Amino acid sequence: MKAIEIEGLSFQYRNQEAGYALEDVSLNVEEGEFLGIVGETGAGKTTLLSAMSGVIPHHTNGEKEGVVHVKGKPVEEYASLYEMAVDVSLVLDSPENQLFNLHVFDEIIWGPENLGLDREEILDRGNRALELFGLEGFEDRITYNLSGGEKQKVAIASIYALNPDIVLLDEPTSQLDPIGTEMVFEAIDKLIEEGVTIVMVEHKIEEMAKYADRIAVLQDGSLRRVDETCSFFLEGDAHGIAPPQVTELGQRLREAGVDDVAVPLTLNESIDEYTRLLQRRGIK
Numbered sequence: 659m660k661a662i663e664i665e666g667l668s669f670q671y672r673n674q675e676a677g678y679a680l681e682d683v684s685l686n687v688e689e690g691e692f693l694g695i696v697g698e699t700g701a702g703k704t705t706l707l708s709a710m711s712g713v714i715p716h717h718t719n720g721e722k723e724g725v726v727h728v729k730g731k732p733v734e735e736y737a738s739l740y741e742m743a744v745d746v747s748l749v750l751d752s753p754e755n756q757l758f759n760l761h762v763f764d765e766i767i768w769g770p771e772n773l774g775l776d777r778e779e780i781l782d783r784g785n786r787a788l789e790l791f792g793l794e795g796f797e798d799r800i801t802y803n804l805s806g807g808e809k810q811k812v813a814i815a816s817i818y819a820l821n822p823d824i825v826l827l828d829e830p831t832s833q834l835d836p837i838g839t840e841m842v843f844e845a846i847d848k849l850i851e852e853g854v855t856i857v858m859v860e861h862k863i864e865e866m867a868k869y870a871d872r873i874a875v876l877q878d879g880s881l882r883r884v885d886e887t888c889s890f891f892l893e894g895d896a897h898g899i900a901p902p903q904v905t906e907l908g909q910r911l912r913e914a915g916v917d918d919v920a921v922p923l924t925l926n927e928s929i930d931e932y933t934r935l936l937q938r939r940g941i942k
């Protein structure tokens with residue numbers, strides 16, 4: 659069974675003036691996979707996550723076509739968003755909007771408490787989350803005094819305590835400095851180790867590509883490509899999405915008529931490698 663199956667999904671918000679936020683998107687996410695989603699602002703990334711998390715249609719109205727199945731079940735068949743959160747949970751870009759408790763441990767066990775689990779199970783899940791995300795000693799810290807990276811780590815630990823099979827993350831590092839960003843990716847790495855299926859919208863592509871199995875590119879509400887190797891043939895459609903050095907390198911390759919190599923989005927070493935390749939071919 660796929661973790662998420664999307665077939666022919668189009669969506670227009672009720673008050674959206676022209677066009678669709680998503681148009682005819684079909685996409686599967688395998689169990690245990692990490693799928694990255696990238697695209698320029700307004701491309702439909704958040705809307706796609708909303709469709710996967712059940713925010714559409716349980717919370718946000720509009721014109722929807724196509725189907726979204728989570729763990730084999732149409733999202734409409736879940737009774738509520740709350741019921742869905744046990745299967746698929748969403749981490750937002752702003753940690754402030756998702757921390758509700760004064761103390762870290764209370765925050766982490768808040769979800770399991772609301773599931774009505776017995777006390778032993780609640781504490782067990784809380785302690786496992788503390789341990790997994792290296793938050794021992796943070797139990798009694800005041801959540802709003804934490805750094806941005808720490809807050810996101812607590813948000814991810816709280817989601818983990820719900821025990822969802824699928825975690826969606828919507829630009830969780832957008833408000834964070836490099837240290838905070840690293841903390842979030844370390845936390846995501848723990849989710850990967852635990853076999854959680856991950857879908858992440860992220861602008862820091864180089865960082866994400868180190869972890870992601872595939873990267874999907876959205877443009878103007880349409881799925882432009884899903885890349886299985888995290889490499890991009892820069893035909894122009896990654897422009898504005900890829901890091902500037904990669905875009906520039908792609909441009910030089912195209913100008914030189916080189917169309918038989920892929921430019922990995924990821925690391926500076928790859929850029930050096932392709933720069934050497936250009937030199938070998940006598941291209942300046």
Ligand SMILES: Nc1ncnc2c1ncn2[C@@H]1O[C@H](COP(=O)(O)OP(=O)(O)OP(=O)(O)O)[C@@H](O)[C@H]1O
Nearest residue numbers: 671673674679697698699700701702703704705706
């Ligand atoms: N609640 C809403 N009501 C009306 N239109 C909306 C609403 N939310 C998003 N849109 C529109 O839908 C389109 C897709 O928006 P979406 O937020 O999914 O894009 P995005 O790729 O996540 O952008 P960003 O990177 O800026 O977060 C945009 O044209 C946006 O203006």
